Each structure stands twice: as structure tokens, then as C-alpha cells.
Amino acid sequence: MLRRLRRHIALFFAVIGPGFITAMVDNDAGGIFTYSQAGAKYGYLPLWTLAPITLLLVVTQEMCARMGAVTGKGLSDLIREEFGLRTTFFVMMLLVLTNLANVMANFAGVASSLELFGVSRYVTVPLAAAGVWLLVVKGTYERVEKVFLAASSVYVCYIISGFMVKPDWTQAAIYSVRPVLMLEPGYLTMLVGMVGTSVAPWMQFYLQAAVVEKGITAREYAESRLEVIVGCIAMTVIAFFIIVACAGAIHDAGPRDIRDATDAALGLKPFGQYAFLLFAIGLFNASLFAACILPLSTAYSVCEGLGFESGVNKGFREAPVFYWLFTLLIGVGGGVILIPGFPLVKMILLSQVINGALLPLVLIYMILLVNKERLMKKWKNTRFYNAVGWTSVVILIGLTVALVILSVRDLMAA
Amino acid sequence: MAEEILYLTELLGLKVYDLRRRPLGRVRDAVLVPRLHPVRVDRYLVAGGGGYTWLYVRHDQVAEITLEGIWLRDELLVPYHADEYALRLVRDVLDQQIIDAQGRKVVRVTDITFEIRREGGHDVLHVLEVDIGMRAVLRRLLQGWVPRRWIRRLQQRIPPNSIRWELCNIVEPDPQRRLRLNISMDLLEQMHPADLADIVEELSPEDREAIIEAIDTEVAAEALSELDPEMQAQIIESLDAGKAADILEEMAPDEAADVLGELEEERSEEILEEMESAPKAEVEELLEYDENTAGGLMNTEFIAVHEDATVADAIDALRQRQDLVDTINMVFLTDTDDRLRAALPVGRLFLARPSTKVAELVREDDEVISVRTGEPAERVLELFDKYNLLTLPVVDEEGRLAGVITADDIISVLRSR
Numbered sequence: 001m002l003r004r005l006r007r008h009i010a011l012f013f014a015v016i017g018p019g020f021i022t023a024m025v026d027n028d029a030g031g032i033f034t035y036s037q038a039g040a041k042y043g044y045l046p047l048w049t050l051a052p053i054t055l056l057l058v059v060t061q062e063m064c065a066r067m068g069a070v071t072g073k074g075l076s077d078l079i080r081e082e083f084g085l086r087t088t089f090f091v092m093m094l095l096v097l098t099n100l101a102n103v104m105a106n107f108a109g110v111a112s113s114l115e116l117f118g119v120s121r122y123v124t125v126p127l128a129a130a131g132v133w134l135l136v137v138k139g140t141y142e143r144v145e146k147v148f149l150a151a152s153s154v155y156v157c158y159i160i161s162g163f164m165v166k167p168d169w170t171q172a173a174i175y176s177v178r179p180v181l182m183l184e185p186g187y188l189t190m191l192v193g194m195v196g197t198s199v200a201p202w203m204q205f206y207l208q209a210a211v212v213e214k215g216i217t218a219r220e221y222a223e224s225r226l227e228v229i230v231g232c233i234a235m236t237v238i239a240f241f242i243i244v245a246c247a248g249a250i251h252d253a254g255p256r257d258i259r260d261a262t263d264a265a266l267g268l269k270p271f272g273q274y275a276f277l278l279f280a281i282g283l284f285n286a287s288l289f290a291a292c293i294l295p296l297s298t299a300y301s302v303c304e305g306l307g308f309e310s311g312v313n314k315g316f317r318e319a320p321v322f323y324w325l326f327t328l329l330i331g332v333g334g335g336v337i338l339i340p341g342f343p344l345v346k347m348i349l350l351s352q353v354i355n356g357a358l359l360p361l362v363l364i365y366m367i368l369l370v371n372k373e374r375l376m377k378k379w380k381n382t383r384f385y386n387a388v389g390w391t392s393v394v395i396l397i398g399l400t401v402a403l404v405i406l407s408v409r410d411l412m413a414a
Numbered sequence: 415m416a417e418e419i420l421y422l423t424e425l426l427g428l429k430v431y432d433l434r435r436r437p438l439g440r441v442r443d444a445v446l447v448p449r450l451h452p453v454r455v456d457r458y459l460v461a462g463g464g465g466y467t468w469l470y471v472r473h474d475q476v477a478e479i480t481l482e483g484i485w486l487r488d489e490l491l492v493p494y495h496a497d498e499y500a501l502r503l504v505r506d507v508l509d510q511q512i513i514d515a516q517g518r519k520v521v522r523v524t525d526i527t528f529e530i531r532r533e534g535g536h537d538v539l540h541v542l543e544v545d546i547g548m549r550a551v552l553r554r555l556l557q558g559w560v561p562r563r564w565i566r567r568l569q570q571r572i573p574p575n576s577i578r579w580e581l582c583n584i585v586e587p588d589p590q591r592r593l594r595l596n597i598s599m600d601l602l603e604q605m606h607p608a609d610l611a612d613i614v615e616e617l618s619p620e621d622r623e624a625i626i627e628a629i630d631t632e633v634a635a636e637a638l639s640e641l642d643p644e645m646q647a648q649i650i651e652s653l654d655a656g657k658a659a660d661i662l663e664e665m666a667p668d669e670a671a672d673v674l675g676e677l678e679e680e681r682s683e684e685i686l687e688e689m690e691s692a693p694k695a696e697v698e699e700l701l702e703y704d705e706n707t708a709g710g711l712m713n714t715e716f717i718a719v720h721e722d723a724t725v726a727d728a729i730d731a732l733r734q735r736q737d738l739v740d741t742i743n744m745v746f747l748t749d750t751d752d753r754l755r756a757a758l759p760v761g762r763l764f765l766a767r768p769s770t771k772v773a774e775l776v777r778e779d780d781e782v783i784s785v786r787t788g789e790p791a792e793r794v795l796e797l798f799d800k801y802n803l804l805t806l807p808v809v810d811e812e813g814r815l816a817g818v819i820t821a822d823d824i825i826s827v828l829r830s831r
Contacts (some may be wrong), residue, residue, distance in 0.1 A: 073619030081509050217619045304415055307522030307546055316504065384502040 012223045016181030017145050018210035021059065022203050023235035024152040027242075027289035029109025029261060030102070032283055033241050036264035038190050039246030041255050041274060044168070044175040047243060049191060050236045051176070053198045054245070059234040059392040060363065062233055063370045063381070064204045065228045068211030069221045070379045075362075076305030078369050088305040091365075094358040096325075099202055099298045101351030103333030106294065108344055108401060111337050112262045116280045122338060129334035132292045132329065141213055141312050151289045155238045157282035162241030164275040167248025176240070189406055191234070197320030197402035199396055200355065201362045205298035209304070211243060213311075295329035347361040347375065350405045356404030360397040367393055417481055420539060422503060422526040423550075423557040429483040430460050430471060438462050439469065441484065443504040444528075445497075446541065453579060455528065455539040458484070459494060459502070468494035473532060479530055479537040481562050499594045503541075506584075506725035509616070512544065513583040515601035518609040520616040524550035527576060542584050545769075547575030548603075558686050585617065587624035606634065609638035623652040626661070635664030638673075642830070647676035650685070659688035667693060668713030668823065671700035700817070708794050709787035711827065712808040714788045718746040719772060721755050728769035731761075741820070746758030746804045747772055752814040754807055784809050785818055791827060798824050 016028035027035075038046040071078060080088040096145045110128045111121035136144060182188075207228075249255065250267040256263050265279040296312075299322050303310030316323050316363060337341050367389050371381050383390060427454065428441045437463025447456040458471040469491040477487035503509070507523050525545040532539050534720055544808055545553075549572040556565050583601045586592045602610055602625065611693060614622050627636045628647050638646055638661060650658045650673055662670040672699065674682040681792045682701075696714045703709030715738055719728045728745055732738075745763065747756040755774045766775055784807045797806060798821070805820045 031785060072620065072622075080522070084509060085551065091553075215644060215648075219648070219651070306551060309523060311520075 015214065015216050015224045016219050016228050017149060017150075017214055017227075018068075018207055018216075019061065019209065019224070019231035020140070020152055020234065021145070021148045021229075021231075022061065022207040023231035023276065024155060024238075024409065025206075025286075025293045026200070026203060026285055027155065027238050028102070028234050029106045029283065029287040031154045031197060031239070032109075032263040032286055033258075034193050034263075035242040036246045036261055037258055038184075038194060038265065040250040040258045040264060041244035042187060042190065043247040043251035043255065044171045044244070045187075046183075046190060047172060047176045047240065047383070048179040048192060048235070049194050050063060050240055050243075050338050053195055053239075054232050054236045054325045056195070056392050056396060057198055057235070058229050059388055060199050060204065060366075060396070061207055061232060061391060062225055063364055063366055064208040065211050065216075065224055066221065066379055066381065067366075067370055068208040069216045070218050070377065071375050072212055072217065074212055074301065075205050075366065075369075076301040079365050080093065080305045081305070082369060082372070083365065085306075090407070091358065092302045092305050092365050094354055094361075095201060095205070095301060096298055096329075098351045098354040098358055099294050100329060101347050102200075102202070103291055103294050103329055103352070104336055104344060105250060105348050105351075106287040106291040107334045107337045109162075109261065110291060112260060113280050113284040113287060114266070116262055125334050125337050128288055129330050132288070133297075133330055135292065136296055136326065137316070137323065139312060142314060145210075145214075148289070148293070151285055154285040155234075155282060157236050157278040157285070161275045161278040161282070161392060162245040162248075164346055165245045165248040165268060165271045168252070172244050191404045191408065196396075198362075199359070201358045202297050202301075203399045204362055205301040206293065209300050219381070221379075227401050236316060244276075249275070253280060266360060291330070291333065295333065297324050298329055299323075299326040309331060312321045321411040343382045346411065349411045351402050352407040353385070356400045356407070359400050360393075361397060384408060417530055418493060419480065419542065420481070420528045420530055420554060421545070421550075422508065422528070423553045424562050425458075425528070425539075426504065426560055430458070430462075430485055431485050432489045433486060435485070437483075438479055438486075438489070439445070439467075442468070443502045444539065445470075446501040446503065447497075447499050448501060449594070452596070453541045455503075455541070457500070458493075470494055473538050474536065476538070477536050479539065487697060498591065498798075501584075501595050507544075511621075512578045513602065513613055513632055514581065515583055515605065516581045518578065518605060518613065521546045521577065525553055527794065530593060541579045543576035543578055545574070548572050549570070549574050562796045563820045575647060583752060585621045585625070587620050589624070589628060592628065603630050603633045607636035608640045610637040615641060615645065619648065619652070623649055627653055627657060630663050631657075631660045635661045637671050639665055643672055643676050649681060650674075651681060655684045658685045659690075660750055661700045662697070663689055663693045666713050666819075667696040667700055671697045672705065675705060678751070703787060704784060706791045707787065708785040708789045708791070708808045708819060709816070711791060711794060711823050712787070712819045716744075716805075716807070716815070716818040717741075718748050718752075718815055721747040721749055721773045723747075723772050724768065725763050725766045725770045725772060725775070727778060728758075728763050728772050729768070732745045732763075743806070744807075745772075746807055746815055747776070751812075754782065754809050754813060754815045755779060756786055757805075758808060782807070785819075788809070794819060796826065 067075065067078065076088060076092065079091060107125055107128065113127050114124040115121060135147060211224060245268060246264050249271055250258070250264065258267065260285050262280070265276055265283060268275045268279050301324045302312050302325060303319065308321040310322040344378060370376060371386065373380055422444065423446060425441050430438045430441060432438050441458050441527060442461045443459035444455045445459060446455040450456060454473060456473055460471050461467045462469055471486065471491055475486055475488040476484055478485045479492065490638045494533045503526055509527065511520050511524060512521055513708065523544050523546065526541060526545040527545055528539040529542045530542055549569050552569050555563055581601065585794065586595065586597055610633070614625055625639065630686060632807055662673065674685065686698065700714065717731050717735055719731050724774055745758045745760055746754060747758060749755055758772060758775055762775050783797060783801055783803070785797065787808055787810055794806065797803060804821050807815055808817045
């Protein structure tokens with residue numbers, strides 16, 4: 001009995017990685033900005049959305065992890081095998097475009113978080129890009145994953161800074177479970193943003209590929225699912241503390257819009273040097289982490305789907321397309337941040353639009369695939385799970401389309 | 415204009431004309447029946463009547479095949495029916511993973527190249543190559559949107575990347591279907607086990623297990639020893655106990671014990687039950703040791719002779735274990751109680767006269783270095799490093815020879831860190 005329990009715990013630690021890392025990277029520079037903005041402007045009110053976000057995240061992530069474990073193939077592999085080359089090519093092009101904009105946003109996060117400490121972006125961005133490139137090109141999958149897991153632990157910064165701000169915990173507790181709906185355009189936009197950005201196409205590809213790469217099979221699937229769930233919960237816990245920190249520090253002093261995530265960090269300054277420092281470090285870590293994962297995951301998915309050699313365990317010569325794509329994403333993504341007057345905000349809004357076109361496709365393909373008996377055998381969706389799955393997918397698609405409309409409006413205004 | 419080759423992408427959607435040159439429908443798939451002919455397209459699957467009726471066109475019903483269409487010489491067509499002996503190129507091969515036996519890797523099929531041959535006054539297609547790479551990707555993307563001849567002109571700038579059909583191995587997990595489609599494992603069995611292991615690693619668990627199950631037990635054992643322990647355990651776990659036992663018997667006992675050590679106890683006992691008594695006893699003995707000790711690292715494949723034996727006896731002992739000749743470099747001398755007395759490089763035996771006593775070949779400065787079974791792996795590594803060893807004997811508490819650790823075991827330990 002004890003032996004069996006020990007085996008389960010050992011297995012859990014053996015499968016830890018994919019789900020956890022994916023969920024953590026979801027809190028990238030863009031995510032932190034969204035949550036900070038929510039807290040700064042509306043205080044504790046938006047906290048209730050976190051529970052449904054977790055649920056949506058778990059439902060969509062679980063299906064991908066299951067597909068990876070059962071079929072041993074990545075999502076782009078399966079799309080290629082079941083829906084053909086042209087579909088795959090189209091999906092991959094959209095993925096590259098939206099992820100490129102994401103990489104830009106995260107390099108911008110690296111630049112602005114370190115500028116808080118007075119270091120110029122002309123120093124930090126090239127260094128960060130080179131570091132990210134070397135880590136992946138010179139590393140093995142196991143080592144890279146360990147570095148990623150270590151980076152995940154830095155998110156604790158947000159929890160500590162949340163405590164240092166001494167927010168109103170009673171209010172935080174109440175509004176975590178009490179849904180507040182106001183028919184105010186700003187509030188609705190924020191809700192759509194929070195939920196709409198919570199599931200991104202790259203996550204589905206990355207998670208499934210990571211599960212496969214780690215060698216998780218149907219046998220260890222129970223542990224892997226638990227890991228995915230724990231990861232999603234950890235992600236929302238971090239989001240909770242970001243919102244609470246900004247609510248306590250900024251909203252309580254006077255609700256306002258913030259310009260970017262560094263603005264939020266500055267807002268924490270009255271609560272001590274450390275609260276500010278931790279928030280800024282958290283932002284830097286999250287941006288760098290995402291700037292690393294996004295190009296990697298993109299290169300993986302594209303090469304798998306189109307049938308080129310891929311993998312960090314292969315050399316530059318064996319997998320040229322993989323490495324070129326990876327290098328290009330980092331080079332371009334980091335490079336544009338150094339161009340004075342580059343319309344970054346426009347790029348990010350545009351990426352939201354592409355994202356909105358891509359996510360519905362990915363989610364629908366995903367749920368169609370997970371229902372194929374030939375692929376999934378006894379692991380395919382049950383009828384109940386399908387109902388939950390389709391509902392989640394429809395909600396996400398609806399919110400993403402809403403986000404697209406908002407982005408287009410902002411794009412026109414900009 | 416008659417072409418010599420045709421791509422599957424071009425064949426798809428090609429119009430089929432009846433005897434009076436009226437269009438009947440469009441090609442949807444090409445069928446190979448490997449049991450009848452290994453490379454000839456046996457039938458074409460044609461969708462007619464607005465796509466609602468699917469018909470088979472037999473290869474001998476075709477008069478001419480060009481880039482513009484297929485002209486029939488016989489229009490008595492049968493409707494489509496499922497056929498277990500048929501390999502449908504679009505459904506079963508296109509976009510799927512296959513094994514490139516020459517390049518020794520797993521590749522994804524983007525297109526297929528046919529040769530148009532004239533046989534007995536009518537055109538047939540023979541599968542020539544499987545296309546991977548950019549050139550084929552371009553064809554796939556433009557197919558149907560750009561005229562066929564334009565695509566041919568456009569693609570010329572891109573270097574081709576193809577694999578000859580004979581060197582491709584289709585991955586089919588179902589053994590029955592493999593038989594019906596005449597898919598042999600010969601290509602895989604001829605590969606170096608390490609290359610085969612790399613390929614197996616890249617496949618999905620289902621395909622992985624199917625290949626190990628289907629290929630020759632000895633090859634399977636060799637390939638399996640090249641995989642990492644976790645994957646070995648996964649594969650062995652999936653096989654039935656009898657087959658698993660057969661493969662483990664072929665593996666070196668220490669490796670077999672490592673694999674079994676990774677499995678759940680019930681399962682590993684079930685497999686041990688199926689093993690033959692001799693290898694089973696060795697493996698069971700090795701399973702007793704902790705994997706991080708000398709006992710856990712060692713194997714029991716060594717040759718020992720009594721110290722009073724002659725060179726002729728020792729060579730005789732070698733002859734009886736010919737399976738070890740390729741790998742061993744030491745013969746051990748033991749006393750009447752099996753206690754280790756000395757280690758003798760194999761080469762010395764061949765320089766001595768047959769009647770010489772082996773004990774005489776031991777030199778003054780031949781110090782025998784050994785470890786106890788319980789010593790930690792760290793200590794073993796130290797000894798290998800310090801004395802530049804190739805083989806290290808392992809003894810039990812009473813000093814009896816229990817096994818040997820060889821340099822390849824040490825390399826595995828170092829690699830896995």
C-alpha cells in the first residue's frame with residue numbers, strides 16, 4: 001500500500017514539467033499586464049473570473065495532454081495526418097505570425113522591466129536574446145526543462161509582493177466567489193481580455209509536444225493529468241496575487257489605468273522597495289521565460305507539422321529548418337524592440353486579431369481529434385466530457401471573437 | 415505530350431474519360447495490392463456522379479495516362495468496396511510517417527512519384543519514390559489552384575528530396591494487416607541496432623511496440639538495449655509475457671535485470687516465469703542487488719577456469735562460450751571454492767603452449783583488482799578511472815567471483831547522469 005503510494009508520488013515527480021511550464025508561461029508579459037490593469041482599475045471585483053478561467057484552462061489543456069500521452073504524437077503531427085498538408089500549412093503560418101508578435105511583446109517586457117533598474121534596452125535585449133538562444137541550442141531537452149522549472153518557481157515573487165502590499169483580504173475573499181457584472185464598457189472589455197487571453201494556441205501545441213517529448217504514455221496519464229491541473233491552479237494563484245497586489249496598492253489609492261506592467265511595479269513603490277523589486281523581477285522572469293518558450297514551441301510545431309527534422313536533441317545540421325526558424329523568431333522578436341518608434345502596440349493588437357482567427361481553428365481541430373476512436377481508443381472523450389469540452393470551446397471562441405472586435409476598434413483608433 | 419513521371423498530387427483530381435471521351439469522374443485515390451504486385455498501381459478510385467458514387471478503375475482498363483487526364487479502354491467499372499489487401503496511397507501513406515531505411519530516420523510522406531509505363535499497349539503507374547521536403551510541399555500547396563504544368567515549371571528551382579520506394583518501410587501496428595499488405599521487417603532487421611533504436615524512439619508508443627513485437631527476437635533485444643531504461647520498460651510492459659521473456663533472454667543478463675527492475679513487481683515476476691531456467695536464474699540473481707551498487711552494475715557473462723587448469727583447458731572453455739568471444743578480454747582464475755585468484759588477459763593464452771598451466775602465465779606484478787557486490791557505484795567508477803580498466807571482476811562476501819562490470823556498463827552509467 002505504502003509502496004504503491006510512493007510509486008504514485010515518484011511517478012508524479014517524473015511527469016512534472018509540461019503542464020506546469022505551460023500554465024506558468026501563460027502568465028507572460030501580456031498576461032501580467034492584463035491582470036495588473038484589472039486590479040488597478042477595478043480592485044477586487046474581477047477576482048471571480050479566476051475560477052472559471054481555471055476551469056476553461058484545465059478542460060482545454062487536459063485534452064491535449066491526453067492526446068499526447070495516448071497517441072505519442074504532437075498536435076501539429078495529428079492535424080497533418082488527419083486534415084492534410086494545406087490545412088496544416090495555413091495553421092502553422094498563423095501560429096508563426098501570432099507567436100512572433102508575442103515574442104516581441106515579451107522582449108519588450110524584458111526591456112522595460114530592466115529599465116526600471118536603469119539598464120538600457122540596447123544592453124539587455126541582445127543579452128537576453130543571446131542567452132535564450134544558447135540555452136536551447138546548446139542544451140538537451142532534460143536540461144532545458146530543468147531551467148524552465150526553476151524559472152517557474154520565481155513566480156513566487158508575486159505572492160510575496162502581494163502580501164507586502166497588505167491588501168484587504170476580506171474583500172479579496174468575498175469577491176473571489178461573488179460574480180460582479182457591470183454593464184460598463186471598460187469593465188466588460190477587461191473581462192473579455194482576462195478570459196480571452198487565458199488560452200492561447202501555442203499552449204495547446206507546446207503542452208502536447210512536451211508531453212510526447214517527455215515520453216509520457218497512457219500508463220502515466222493519471223499523474224500527468226494531475227500535473228496539468230496543479231499547473232493550471234498554480235497559474236491562477238499567481239494571477240490572483242497580481243490582481244490583489246495592484247488592487248491593494250493602486251486601486252485603493254485611486255483607481256486608474258496603467259500604461260504597462262512596469263507602471264504597475266512602480267505603483268507598488270509606496271509599499272516598500274522590496275514589493276516593487278519583487279514585482280519587477282517577476283515581470284523580467286516571466287518575459288524572458290516566454291521569450292524562450294514561444295520561439296521553441298513554434299519551431300517545434302512547424303517542423304513537426306510540415307515534416308522537417310526537429311528537436312533540441314538534434315544538431316544544427318540535422319535540423320536546419322528548426323534552428324533557423326527558432327533563431328529568426330528570437331532575432332526579429334528581439335530586434336524590433338531596439339528600433340526607435342516601432343509600433344509595438346499596433347503589432348500586439350494585430351496579433352490579437354490573428355490569434356482570434358487561429359484559436360477557434362485549433363480548438364475545433366483539437367476536439368475533433370480527441371474524439372477519433374482510431375487515435376484515442378478507450379481514451380476518447382466521454383459524452384459528458386464532450387459537452388463540457390464543446391461548451392468551453394464555444395465560450396472561448398466567443399470571447400476571442402469579442403476580443404478581436406475590440407482589438408480592431410483600438411487598431412482603428414491608434 | 416507524353417510524360418514519364420506523374421506525382422500523386424497530380425493524379426488526384428485528374429479527369430477520367432470513358433470510351434466516347436466523356437468525363438466520368440475524378441481520381442480520388444490510388445490503390446496498391448502488394449500481394450499481387452509490389453509497385454504497380456492496381457486500381458484507381460474514381461469519384462463520379464457529382465462525387466456520390468465511388469468506382470474502381472482496374473489498371474488494365476486504362477488506355478492512356480497524361481497530365482490532362484486518364485482515358486479508358488474498358489468502362490465496365492465496379493463500385494468501390496473495402497478491401498483488406500489494398501494499400502490506399504492517399505489514405506494510408508500520404509501525410510503519414512514512414513521509415514527511411516537508407517537515411518535511417520522517420521520521415522513524413524508529402525507526395526509520391528510514379529513512373530508511367532507502357533505495358534502491353536496501355537499505361538500503368540509504378541510507384542517510384544516517396545517525396546519529402548520543400549519541392550513536394552510546394553506541389554501540395556499549389557495543387558488544384560495552379561495548372562499542373564505551371565507547378566512543374568515552378569518546382570524546378572527547388573532541389574528534389576526523395577526516397578526510393580524499395581527503401582521505405584511503412585509502419586503498420588496491426589500484424590494481420592501487415593501480413594495482408596506484405597510489409598516485411600527485413601529492412602529494419604538489416605539495420606544497425608543502434609540506428610533501429612533511434613528510429614523506434616521517434617515513433618509513437620503503439621508503432622514502437624508493434625515493431626519490437628514483429629521483428630526478429632535477437633534484433634529486438636539488441637535494439638532494445640540501446641534505448642533508455644524507461645522506454646525499455648514501457649515496451650516490455652506492453653508485450654505479452656512470453657514474447658517479453660524471449661527478448662529478455664537474448665539480452666545481456668544485467669540489462670535484462672535492469673529492465674525488469676523498472677517494472678512493477680507482479681509484472682516482472684510474470685515475465686520471469688516465462689523465461690528459460692538458465693537465463694532466469696542469472697537474471698534473478700542480479701535482481702537481488704541494488705542498482706547503485708557494483709552488484710547492480712555487473713553481468714554474469716564471464717569465463718572462469720580453475721587455477722590448476724592448462725592453457726588448452728582455458729581455450730576449451732572459451733570455445734564453449736563462443737557467444738562471448740567478441741566482447742571479453744579477460745579470463746579469470748579461481749580456486750576450488752570459486753574464490754577469485756587472478757585475472758588473465760585473453761591474448762596471453764594464445765601466446766602460450768597448450769600444456770602450460772594457466773597459473774604460470776600470471777606475472778608477479780599482475781595485481782587483481784576487484785570490488786565487493788555491495789560497494790557503491792561511485793567506487794566502481796573511481797576504480798575504472800584510476801586503473802584504466804576494461805573489465806572489473808565483482809566478488810561476494812566470501813571472495814567468490816559473482817560477475818564482471820565492463821567498460822560499456824560504465825559508459826551507460828556516465829551517460830545517464
